[in-house]
Amino acid sequence: MTHIGGPTALIDAAGWRILTDPTFDGPGRRYSFGWGTSSRKEHGPALDPDELGPVDAVLLSHDHHADNLDDRGRAFLAGVPVVVTTVPGARRLGGGARGLRPWARTELTAPGRRTIEVTATPCRHGPPLSRPITGATVGFALRWDGQEHGVLWITGDTVLYRGVREVPRRMTVDTVLLHLGAVRFPITGRLHYSLTATEAVELCALVRPRTIVPVHYEGWSHFSQGRTAVEQAFAAAPDGLGDRLHWLPLRPRDGR
Numbered sequence: 346m347t348h349i350g351g352p353t354a355l356i357d358a359a360g361w362r363i364l365t366d367p368t369f370d371g372p373g374r375r376y377s378f379g380w381g382t383s384s385r386k387e388h389g390p391a392l393d394p395d396e397l398g399p400v401d402a403v404l405l406s407h408d409h410h411a412d413n414l415d416d417r418g419r420a421f422l423a424g425v426p427v428v429v430t431t432v433p434g435a436r437r438l439g440g441g442a443r444g445l446r447p448w449a450r451t452e453l454t455a456p457g458r459r460t461i462e463v464t465a466t467p468c469r470h471g472p473p474l475s476r477p478i479t480g481a482t483v484g485f486a487l488r489w490d491g492q493e494h495g496v497l498w499i500t501g502d503t504v505l506y507r508g509v510r511e512v513p514r515r516m517t518v519d520t521v522l523l524h525l526g527a528v529r530f531p532i533t534g535r536l537h538y539s540l541t542a543t544e545a546v547e548l549c550a551l552v553r554p555r556t557i558v559p560v561h562y563e564g565w566s567h568f569s570q571g572r573t574a575v576e577q578a579f580a581a582a583p584d585g586l587g588d589r590l591h592w593l594p595l596r597p598r599d600g601r
Contacts, residue, residue: 348593350390352406352413352524352561355397358497359489360458364400364425365499365522365560367418368411369393372564376411380478382530384412384567391595394421402453405430406468406501406524407482408438412565413502427453429463431481445483447508448515462488464516467508468501471538479538484509484524486516494555495519502528502561504537505544513552521554524561525575526568542570542578549579549586557589 347355352366368390375385394417403425408414414422422428428435428442429451435444443451445465453461466484469476484501495517502524503509512518525545528538539561540548549557557579562571572592579587 346522346558346593347392348558348560348595349392350388350595351564352502353390353418354522354558354560354593355392355400356497356522358487359461359491361401361453361455361461362397362399363402363404363453363461363487364397365404366406366413367394367403367421368413368415369417369421370411370415376415378410378530378567381532382567384530384565386412386415386565388564400425401455402427402429404463404485404499405434405442406484406499407431407470407480408434409480410502412561412567429465429485431483433481447483459489459491464488464496466498466501466512468503469506469508470502471504472536473506475538484512486512486518488516492519498522498552498554500524500540500548502539504540505548509548510551518552518554520556520558521549521552522558522560523549525559525570526562526565527570527574528567529569530567537569542574545575546578546582546586549589550582550584555589556591557586558591558593560593563595 432444435442447467468482470479487497499522527541
């Protein structure tokens with residue numbers, strides 16, 4: 346895995362190169378998220394799109410928030426053979442994007458490569474009753490022949506709720522790409538719209554993955570918790586859960 350910034354990661358697995366939530370805009374701009382909310386992008390990507398090399402598929406947790414799909418990320422989608430996202434997101438994007446509802450599946454197939462089964466997992470991008478405002482979001486569980494210990498799970502932007510707790514009941518997770526940040530906005534006070542560090546510990550205690558990879562915790566002004574809060578929460582977790590936390594290096598460039 347290569348962490349490019351925010352929720353954007355490049356995953357090399359089973360002969361595939363898969364990108365999550367493309368965000369490639371430079372820093373400094375403020376983006377509206379609707380309903381009086383906004384956020385400023387504080388850091389640019391560690392890599393530009395033309396430095397990635399070929400990408401076979403994009404897994405897009407949702408298309409309607411710029412911290413998960415910004416202008417350059419949206420332009421990047423045009424050159425990617427497969428885009429998997431939410432059902433309303435696929436309608437908005439067009440171009441053959443595949444829309445999945447929670448627990449629906451699709452497959453990534455190509456000659457000479459192992460097939461990857463992609464299962465959409467539930468997300469709720471905010472407090473109870475917020476879905477009509479925050480919109481549809483999904484996570485993704487990836488399974489392919491040869492996995493020894495379980496699926497690769499990308500949580501997507503979500504808080505801890507019943508739907509997310511269902512994941513460890515339905516599948517064994519080996520590695521989790523954990524969307525964090527405890528997103529908050531001044532207009533909604535203490536309400537949060539992505540996992541807090543405490544929620545992340547509780548979720549990982551249920552999932553028991555071998556490897557926990559944090560993303561979506563830096564680079565935007567609406568993230569209320571960064572790496573320090575996450576490290577402190579996992580350090581205090583029982584059963585050595587913090588030892589499973591692995592931070593991928595980020596190399597933001599000057600002036601980006």
